[in-house]
Amino acid sequence: MTSQPGLTVRWSLRDAPDDTLERLRSYVRDSSWERFAGMPGLAYKTWRAKPGAWFEGVYVFEDDAARAAFQESFSATAADAPGSTIIGAAPELIEECEVVAVAEGAAGFHATPAYG
Numbered sequence: 001m002t003s004q005p006g007l008t009v010r011w012s013l014r015d016a017p018d019d020t021l022e023r024l025r026s027y028v029r030d031s032s033w034e035r036f037a038g039m040p041g042l043a044y045k046t047w048r049a050k051p052g053a054w055f056e057g058v059y060v061f062e063d064d065a066a067r068a069a070f071q072e073s074f075s076a077t078a079a080d081a082p083g084s085t086i087i088g089a090a091p092e093l094i095e096e097c098e099v100v101a102v103a104e105g106a107a108g109f110h111a112t113p114a115y116g
Contacts, residue, residue: 003098004043005067009074010056010093011083013049021051023086025114032082033113041066044111055083060099067096 013020028047036045043060061067071094074081079090 003100005061005064006097006099007059007061007067007071008056008093008095008097009059009078009083009091010054010095011087011089012092013052013054013087015089016087020087021049021055024049024055024083027082027086029114037111041070055087056093057083060102071096 024047032047036042039045041062043062045060046058047056048058049055059067059070061070075094078084078094081091084090
C-alpha cells in the first residue's frame with residue numbers, strides 16, 4: 001500500500017454565531033469522539049478548526065471500501081449532521097484525499113476527546 005484513503009469534511013464558520021466553535025468543541029468532547037473511537041474501517045479521525053473561518057473532520061480509512069461506504073452514508077445526511085445543525089449550514093466541502101504518510105514526533109501521540 002502506498003497510501004491510505006482519506007476524506008475531508010469542512011464547514012464554514014464565517015457566518016456562524018460567535019459561540020459556535022465552543023459548542024463544536026463540546027459536541028466533539030461529549031459525543032462525536034466516542035462515536036469514532038474504535039469505529040470499524042477507520043484508522044483515525046482528527047477534528048480541526050480555524051476560529052472564525054472553518055471547522056473540519058479529517059478521516060483516514062483502512063481501505064477504499066471503508067472510505068466509500070462512510071462517504072456515501074455521510075453525504076446522504078450531511079445537511080442534517082450534528083456539525084451542520086450546530087453551525088447552521090451544511091458542509092462546504094466533502095472531498096476524498098490520499099494520506100501519503102504520518103509521522104509521530106518525539107512528543108508522542110495522545111488520542112483524547114479534548115485538548116487543553
